Amino acid sequence: MKIALISDIHSNAQAFAAVLEHAQAQGVSDYALLGDFVGYGGDPAWVVDKVAELVARGAVAVMGNHDAAVVQGSSSTMREDARLAVEWTHSRLNPAQLEFLSKLPLSVTREDRLYVHANAFDPAGYEYIQGRLEAMRSLHATECRYTFCGHMHEPMLYHLSLTGKAGEFTPAEGVSIPLLPNRQWLTIPGSCGQPRDGNPAACYAIFDSAASELSFQRVAYDAEAAAAQIRAAGLPERLAARLLQGE
Template sequence: MRLAVFADIHANRQAFSACLAAARARGAERIICLGDIVGYGADPEWAVETVMDLVHDGAIAVRGNHDNAIGTPSETMNGAAQAAIEWTRGRLSAPQRRFLAELPLTQQEDDRLYVHSEASNPARWRYVEGTSDAARSIEATDAQPHVHVTFCGHIHQPALYSMSSAAKMTSFVPTSDVPVQLLGGRRWLAVVGSVGQPRDGNPAAAFAMLDTATREITYCRVPYDVETAADRIRANGLPRWLADRLLEGR
């Protein structure tokens, strides 16, 4: 089965639409959403409704910290992010807010674990910033012995980590459109990058494809109408920094 894995959509309609189209063109048979459907961007109603429809059709979705903040006023963020969350609360319907609140923090399917941040303590929203963070997440799946690969987002930068049976870690930044074999003798952590707000200097939207038969993962980048997404942010009175950063991928 071909899986399309998306993270950090952040209410960016233009980016998510482009990624969905690209994934379907690549033969995606199942959609996975790793959270942060909302936050930062100007189209939260559309983004949540789209994911709700996908889940109704069999997709898997987990909750991100921005999704969580919609129903948890005590969870605060930096100024621009907080302004976007407060604006978003007023835009979403009660069913949409309930959908976000009821999303699980993790889901496991066969030998795959899906989480927004990392597996050792998903509710703490810690970033995977290097091999030590990745090792902590991979080791946390010891209690779930059949997990071969964990998928996460949160940091908005693509990366791929693995741990050998001797607990030796490797890491690298994958090259777009170059399949990587997820060897069975290692355990893997795939950080898929961000659909709606990349932060690796490349403004193109990011997602990943997994072929479960061949165990190959392919990281994908999709150009989209960044200018329109940025204009939508400005037109809705959200902090201009949220628009400016889209243009630079930061």
């Protein structure tokens, strides 16, 4: 079974639609949606409806910090751009869409796979996995062989051996990576709707559960149209500009 791992869509309908089309062409049969479906971007309603549609067909979806903020209200620690986007997003979603977001779980375990937005050690705290230290803490917090999470907007892969030896690397696009059975693995597929690694193409990954293989994907999309929606909504210009720069 090929599972598309999609995270941090951030109300970017153009990127999400392009990734879904690409995933279907790769033979994907299931989806894991790793949170932050809203915030920053200009089309939250379409994105939430599409996520809900996929969940109704069996996909996994977990709550991100922006999803929680749109339902519960922004926190004092949010940057001004993020806070303004959260408030605007809340005003654009109907009660059913807000209820869908409010009922998302913080994490989901299926077989030997853990799906969570930020990390396994404190899903509700939304602490970032910024490097090997946080990745190892997350891997030690679960017995699952595979952990898939988002929150960080750059693709990354970490592993932990049975002897406690840790490793990490930045994956190359489209290269199939065998996930060896004597290790635990933590995958961050990168952001679908707001990549921050200098490449504006949408990020996602494909996990082949039968072959225990992983590949990271990049998909070009109409970022100009996504930026235009942000500007039309009256949201901060920086949120539009960063889409075009991948930052």
